[in-house]
Structures are given as C-alpha cells and as structure tokens.
Amino acid sequence: MDAAEVRRINQEGWDRRVASRDIWTVPVSREVIAAARAGDWKVVLTPNRPVPRSWLGEVRGRDILGLASGGGQQGPVLAAAGARVTVFDASAAQLAQDEAVARRDGLTLTCIQGFMHDLSAFASESFDLIFHPVSNTYAPDIAPVWREASRVLRPGGTLLAGFMNPIVYIFDAEAEARGRFEVRHRLPYSDIQGRTPEEIAALVARDHTLEFSHTLEAQIGGQTDAGFLIAGFYEDVDLGPPPAGRSRYFPTCMATRALKP
Numbered sequence: 001m002d003a004a005e006v007r008r009i010n011q012e013g014w015d016r017r018v019a020s021r022d023i024w025t026v027p028v029s030r031e032v033i034a035a036a037r038a039g040d041w042k043v044v045l046t047p048n049r050p051v052p053r054s055w056l057g058e059v060r061g062r063d064i065l066g067l068a069s070g071g072g073q074q075g076p077v078l079a080a081a082g083a084r085v086t087v088f089d090a091s092a093a094q095l096a097q098d099e100a101v102a103r104r105d106g107l108t109l110t111c112i113q114g115f116m117h118d119l120s121a122f123a124s125e126s127f128d129l130i131f132h133p134v135s136n137t138y139a140p141d142i143a144p145v146w147r148e149a150s151r152v153l154r155p156g157g158t159l160l161a162g163f164m165n166p167i168v169y170i171f172d173a174e175a176e177a178r179g180r181f182e183v184r185h186r187l188p189y190s191d192i193q194g195r196t197p198e199e200i201a202a203l204v205a206r207d208h209t210l211e212f213s214h215t216l217e218a219q220i221g222g223q224t225d226a227g228f229l230i231a232g233f234y235e236d237v238d239l240g241p242p243p244a245g246r247s248r249y250f251p252t253c254m255a256t257r258a259l260k261p
C-alpha cells in the first residue's frame with residue numbers, strides 16, 4: 001500500500017469518526033468560546049494537560065496554523081482569544097466542525113483541506129505559531145511535516161507538537177482491549193507492514209484509520225534536523241479517570257515546544 005492510499009483511508013476514517021462523534025471531533029461549546037473571548041481559555045496538544053501559557057505567549061494578533069487540528073476544538077478557542085487562525089486538516093468533516101463553530105459564534109477562521117506533509121497551500125514564513133496536536137501517528141513519514149512546518153514559520157516562530165509515546169505500539173491491540181498487555185510488535189510499528197490487503201481491510205473496518213508509531217529520533221531528532229531548537233517538553237496520559245489503562249504504567253503522549261531560530 002502506498003502513502004497516497006494511507007492518506008485516503010485516514011481522511012475517510014476521520015470523516016467517519018465525525019459521524020460517530022469520536023471525542024476528538026466534538027466541537028467546543030458556546031460557553032467555552034465566550035470565556036475565551038473574555039481571556040479565560042486553554043488548549044491541549046495531548047489528551048489532558050493544558051499547554052502552558054508560556055509556550056503560547058501572546059496569541060492576540062498572531063498568525064497561527066492549526067496543523068492536522070480540525071474538529072472545532074483548538075482553532076476556534078485560539079481565534080476567540082484573538083489570534084488569526086488557519087485550520088488545516090485532511091478531513092472535510094473535521095473542518096466542517098471548525099466552520100460550524102465559527103458560524104455559530106461569529107469567529108473569523110480560515111479552513112483549508114490538505115495533507116500535513118505538503119503545506120504548499122502556504123507561502124514560506126506565513127505563521128508565527130504552529131499548533132500540531134497528536135496527529136502525526138496517521139502519517140507514515142513525518143520528516144516532510146517538520147520540514148514544511150519550518151518553511152511556513154517566520155524566523156522566531158514556534159512549533160508546538162503533541163505525539164504518541166511510541167512504546168504504546170508494542171502491545172497486541174486485541175489483547176489490550178481485553179485488559180491484557182501482551183508485547184507483540186517491534187518498533188517502529190506500522191499498521192500496514194507485513195499485512196495482507198485483506199488484513200488491512202479488516203483493521204480499517206474495525207479502527208477506521210491506519211497508524212504508525214515513529215521513533216523518538218524521528219519525532220525529536222526530526223524537528224532538530226528541520227532546524228528547530230527544542231525549548232520545552234512534557235508528557236501526558238490517556239483520557240479517563242487517572243490512572244487509566246496503559247497510563248497506569250507509563251505516560252502515553254508527549255509534547256514539544258520547538259523554536260525556529
């Protein structure tokens with residue numbers, strides 16, 4: 001299976017998740033937007049921990065790109081806080097959630113459909129900040145994402161990225177669903193490697209999307225290779241009353257603050 005086919009499956013998968021009201025597709029409420037307009041707001045790159053305000057700095061009047069960040073969540077909050085926000089996402093249904101919040105609450109938001117490895121929709125040095133919540137797990141190769149992020153940021157700009165702890169992917173998914181942790185996969189994990197087309201079809205029918213673990217070298221070294229300086233890092237756990245599931249044993253997500261010199 002080639003990368004274009006993976007992108008098509010994941011795009012359609014996220015459209016289906018909007019229809020089934022996956023938590024990462026449910027837009028923020030009117031009340032959240034009203035509070036953000038009054039200066040009371042927070043956004044997440046990972047399931048639980050709000051991004052430190054020091055990582056975001058002053059957002060009012062800044063150009064922010066929500067990268068693979070559809071769903072009517074972070075984009076509208078940052079727009080209500082005064083930023084000029086562009087939400088970029090593969091899924092038309094996810095972007096429709098952002099557009100619906102903008103219409104409902106009178107926000108100005110630009111929504112553009114596309115794939116994260118190719119930001120040719122944007123001129124170089126267009127943004128002050130990129131907000132990239134956990135989503136590169138859906139891309140087989142993330143080096144182009146970091147390179148493109150660096151290109152479209154202005155000098156002195158910031159890339160905030162959330163991503164999965166790769167160790168999550170060593171476990172057998174079916175056993176884990178039954179509450180058992182069985183080590184099964186070598187890292188870096190790929191949903192497509194070593195699987196027949198029939199097995200991939202069964203996986204997509206069950207999970208909607210295809211995922212890739214990536215190494216920490218690809219996540220963190222990939223950002224520094226693209227010219228960023230890492231200036232902040234934290235870890236987070238899964239949603240649910242802590243400690244839930246695998247989060248009882250280790251943090252499942254991480255976030256970086258990277259600066260373009």
Ligand SMILES: C[S@@+](CC[C@H](N)C(=O)[O-])C[C@H]1O[C@@H](n2cnc3c(N)ncnc32)[C@H](O)[C@@H]1O
Pocket residue numbers: 007010011014024025044067068069070071072073074088089090091094114115116117133134135138139
């Ligand atoms: C977990 S959601 C992240 C957005 C959500 N608002 C959040 O806070 O986590 C993952 C998003 O990545 C998008 N996505 C998946 N593959 C993509 C790709 N190749 N390019 C751009 N967006 C992609 C999906 O459509 C989905 O909106």
